[in-house]
Amino acid sequence: MSVNLKVNIAGVAWKNPVTTASGTFGFGKEYAEYFDISRLGAVTVKSISVEKKLGNPTPRVAETASGMLNSVGLQNPGAEFFLKYELPNLKKLDTKIVVNIAGNTIDEYVAVTEMIGDSVDMLELNISCPNVKVGGMAFGVDEKSAFEATSAVKKASKVPLIVKLSPNVTDISAIAAAVENGGANAVSLINTLLGMKIDINKRKPILANNVGGLSGPAVMPIAVRMVYQVAQKVKIPIIGMGGISSGADAIEFLLAGASAVAVGTAGFVDPYAHIRVINEIEEYLKRNNIDDVNNIIGKLEMN
Amino acid sequence: MGLCKLIQKQEIASNIFDFVVETHTGLQANAGQFLHVKCGGTAYLRRPISICDAWDDKLRFIFEVRGEGTRLLSQFRVGETIDILGPLGRGFDLDLAQGDGDIILVGGGIGTFPLLLLARELELRVKKPIAILGYRTKELITLTDEFEAVCEEVKITTDDGSHGTHGFVTDVLADMAKNGKISAIYTCGPTGMMKAVAKIAIEHNIPAQVSMEERMACGIGACVTCTCSVAGYNARVCKDGPVFNAEMVDWGGF
Numbered sequence: 001m002s003v004n005l006k007v008n009i010a011g012v013a014w015k016n017p018v019t020t021a022s023g024t025f026g027f028g029k030e031y032a033e034y035f036d037i038s039r040l041g042a043v044t045v046k047s048i049s050v051e052k053k054l055g056n057p058t059p060r061v062a063e064t065a066s067g068m069l070n071s072v073g074l075q076n077p078g079a080e081f082f083l084k085y086e087l088p089n090l091k092k093l094d095t096k097i098v099v100n101i102a103g104n105t106i107d108e109y110v111a112v113t114e115m116i117g118d119s120v121d122m123l124e125l126n127i128s129c130p131n132v133k134v135g136g137m138a139f140g141v142d143e144k145s146a147f148e149a150t151s152a153v154k155k156a157s158k159v160p161l162i163v164k165l166s167p168n169v170t171d172i173s174a175i176a177a178a179v180e181n182g183g184a185n186a187v188s189l190i191n192t193l194l195g196m197k198i199d200i201n202k203r204k205p206i207l208a209n210n211v212g213g214l215s216g217p218a219v220m221p222i223a224v225r226m227v228y229q230v231a232q233k234v235k236i237p238i239i240g241m242g243g244i245s246s247g248a249d250a251i252e253f254l255l256a257g258a259s260a261v262a263v264g265t266a267g268f269v270d271p272y273a274h275i276r277v278i279n280e281i282e283e284y285l286k287r288n289n290i291d292d293v294n295n296i297i298g299k300l301e302m303n
Numbered sequence: 304m305g306l307c308k309l310i311q312k313q314e315i316a317s318n319i320f321d322f323v324v325e326t327h328t329g330l331q332a333n334a335g336q337f338l339h340v341k342c343g344g345t346a347y348l349r350r351p352i353s354i355c356d357a358w359d360d361k362l363r364f365i366f367e368v369r370g371e372g373t374r375l376l377s378q379f380r381v382g383e384t385i386d387i388l389g390p391l392g393r394g395f396d397l398d399l400a401q402g403d404g405d406i407i408l409v410g411g412g413i414g415t416f417p418l419l420l421l422a423r424e425l426e427l428r429v430k431k432p433i434a435i436l437g438y439r440t441k442e443l444i445t446l447t448d449e450f451e452a453v454c455e456e457v458k459i460t461t462d463d464g465s466h467g468t469h470g471f472v473t474d475v476l477a478d479m480a481k482n483g484k485i486s487a488i489y490t491c492g493p494t495g496m497m498k499a500v501a502k503i504a505i506e507h508n509i510p511a512q513v514s515m516e517e518r519m520a521c522g523i524g525a526c527v528t529c530t531c532s533v534a535g536y537n538a539r540v541c542k543d544g545p546v547f548n549a550e551m552v553d554w555g556g557f
Contacts, residue, residue, distance in 0.1 A: 061528035
């Protein structure tokens with residue numbers, strides 16, 4: 001039985017519903033040593049800002065139960081370097097390229113959007129990074145500022161715009177509705193949950209930044225619940241993520257209403273995780289005699 | 304690399320385990336590279352452990368039980384398989400030596416282990432090195448015979464004077480740098496020790512390489528968590544290193 005894995009995300013055709021979570025996949029080169037990254041539905045690269053960012057001091061990672069905290073702080077080489085040295089390699093791939101954009105102010109978001117122009121397939125607006133002092137998550141935890149950032153970037157953007165949402169809010173579906181009103185063509189969720197891990201011998205947090213973003217299997221039930229809530233509220237497609245390590249995990253997100261999923265932290269433990277997830281989604285569909293992945297999106301039946 | 308069978312296991316000092324695994328791949332391992340090891344159970348992330356020795360399809364690594372991950376790893380039994388990724392990272396450059404002076408290895412504690420493979424490679428391809436190996440106390444001294452087999456000389460120091468020279472490896476190195484002719488220094492150990500070694504190397508204009516350590520997640524360069532400041536940029540210890548030229552590291556931050 002042949003199975004259709006193609007999905008349409010805001011007018012962009014992905015060959016399958018699996019992408020990479022921004023900030024977990026660099027610019028693709030590292031994983032390309034392990035598998036053909038053109039097999040992905042899309043490659044979502046690390047956050048890019050106008051100017052280069054050195055990121056936070058180390059330690060930037062702390063292991064937690066079934067997951068980890070990170071406080072990288074959006075280290076990146078800046079838009080000019082990205083366009084000149086990283087993008088040409090990405091353009092050679094037979095997959096869609098999504099660039100995550102970061103900024104401290106709305107003007108910076110707009111500036112990086114203009115620099116990137118139509119050189120990539122989609123943009124993902126990062127208003128949810130918990131690891132930077134200004135900008136970042138500040139825009140994503142308030143409906144009004146989320147709307148303002150989205151509409152400003154949407155006006156400047158020449159390609160479909162995804163807005164990545166923070167789970168560090170009371171009602172994520174309200175933020176999702178605000179960015180939909182602001183012109184977002186899709187939403188992605190969840191970014192990491194703000195957390196802290198303490199070294200009890202030193203009586204200090206392990207992370208130099210004290211707090212960081214929690215990811216991995218530990219966050220998955222929260223992410224699935226949030227995708228479900230957002231799916232009830234907005235009409236634009238949802239890219240679901242948070243702790244996906246297998247095809248079965250990905251199917252949960254698709255059933256809850258996501259049109260696509262991203263694999264992130266699982267790739268830190270198993271560099272072949274992304275490919276495994278694609279293969280296991282296909283196996284699930286075959287096993288259940290479903291010939292099109294689109295037929296399971298949002299097909300959750302509540303008790 | 305995948306699943307590797309544990310074929311030899313020994314506790315060579317209190318809480319220090321010596322593992323030999325069979326890889327089936329015959330992958331080349333360079334001195335200074337590391338393995339990213341799944342410890343099983345509740346340890347979610349892999350643990351980076353330096354390669355101590357490599358021959359045929361065998362890899363040997365030695366680790367100290369420091370936390371939950373290494374405690375779980377120490378419980379593997381001979382015959383069981385361990386999920387290992389690697390060899391990863393950039394190892395030591397064997398062509399570092401300039402001139403015909405001595406090649407010096409400076410190791411501290413568990414940082415001495417990766418220097419054994421380096422000593423073997425140097426002996427084979429360049430010349431026998433001199434090893435200065437430092438330990439907290441006599442009970443923690445390991446692998447001396449193996450170092451002696453491939454080194455011109457092995458000098459041992461202990462912090463408490465229970466064996467060898469009473470003091471630090473850097474005291475011995477400073478003397479040698481002042482009075483002898485050194486053409487290269489390779490070091491691995493606590494960051495403070497390596498910083499002091501780098502200072503001596505830079506003062507005497509001796510080429511030196513250091514093996515850095517940092518908390519790590521992916522091990523393959525993607526997550527950018529294990530950084531250290533090298534030439535003004537946050538380089539990835541796992542991919543750009545773990546071995547760096549000593550003069551390139553921004554030691555002010557340590």
